[in-house]
Amino acid sequence: MRSLIKPISVVIALCSTMAVKADTVSELEQLVNKWLQIENQNTELNTHWLEQKSSMEQTLTLLNAEQQQLSELNQRRKKSTSELAQKREQLVTQQSELENAQQQLNDQLARISGQLLSLQVQLPPPLLSSWKNAGDLSDSKLSTTDKLQTALKMLTLLNDFQQRISIHEMAIKHPDGQEVWVKQLYLGAAQAWFVSEDLSYVGIGFPSDLGWQWEFDSSINAEQVALGIAVQQKKRAADWVTLPILSYVNKNQQGAK
Structure with a gap:
């Protein structure tokens, strides 16, 4: 086992x-x-x-x-x-x-x-007419540029008028009420003389506070005014012209050649 x-x-x-x-x-x-x-x-x-x-x-x-x-x-x-x-x-x-x-x-x-x-009212009629054609400075609708151009035109027209002797014709009112057609001789914009074609009316023009004034004055030699206009228009040979000057301030007349 x-x-x-x-x-x-x-x-x-x-x-x-x-x-x-x-x-x-x-x-x-x-x-x-x-x-x-x-x-x-x-x-x-x-x-x-x-x-x-x-x-x-x-x-x-x-x-x-x-x-x-x-x-x-x-x-x-x-x-x-x-x-x-x-x-x-x-x-x-x-x-x-x-x-x-x-x-x-x-x-x-x-x-x-x-x-x-303010000067406009004192301008002689021909220059005043040119200014009105240049424009209206009192127009509120004018732009600054337009006003400036208008003012320059007016000043140019004034300067040109002041630098020359100019001849114009127009009718002016006689104290008796009738309109008399006359020729005008401007010495710048401060003095002028006028005479009718028949030399029966003669006088002087000048600026004043009331505006441009025309005064008939028979004591002024009408032939001398007519001679001055004829010489300026080259219708007569150059010659001495004796014309009175009316002072803007005191309006005293004195001889001038």
Whole structure:
């Protein structure tokens, strides 16, 4: 009985050892498989990371370039804003200067217009007619430019009239009420003489506070007035002409050649 029991024990021990080895191999295979899976995952992660890294680097490069462009654009915008502000300030200054100049011009034009309008009543009839044709400074609808041009025309007409001796004809009213046609000899805009064709009427013209005045005066030599007109019209040779001058201030008559 004893001899039979021992072999059986050995067989059991061998079987147990084989079973242990089989479990160990299975575990090793599982470990190897897991290791292989981990390696594969690690390889995939590295590959994915490399792909992501390249994409992120490209994205970062683009972002840096865009940031640089935005920075340059912002600098240009700041510079442009600064230049624009400077130009705006210059324009505001220029506009203020123009407005001041315009106001000064308007003030001067208003003063000149007032002087011309007050002078208008004292002008000799031919010059007054020319002024009326030049324009009406009292018209409130006239623009500043139109008023300035009208004032310049009037001043030019006045200066031209003052620089020459001129001859005109018109009817003037005699104190007895009748209209007398006469020729007039103007010495600028401050003095004039008149005479009728038959030399029966003669007189003098002058400006006053009441306007331009005509005065019949038989004491004036009608032939001298007619001679002066004829010389001026080149109908007679140049000659000495003696005519009276009536002072605007005191209206005293005195001889003049």
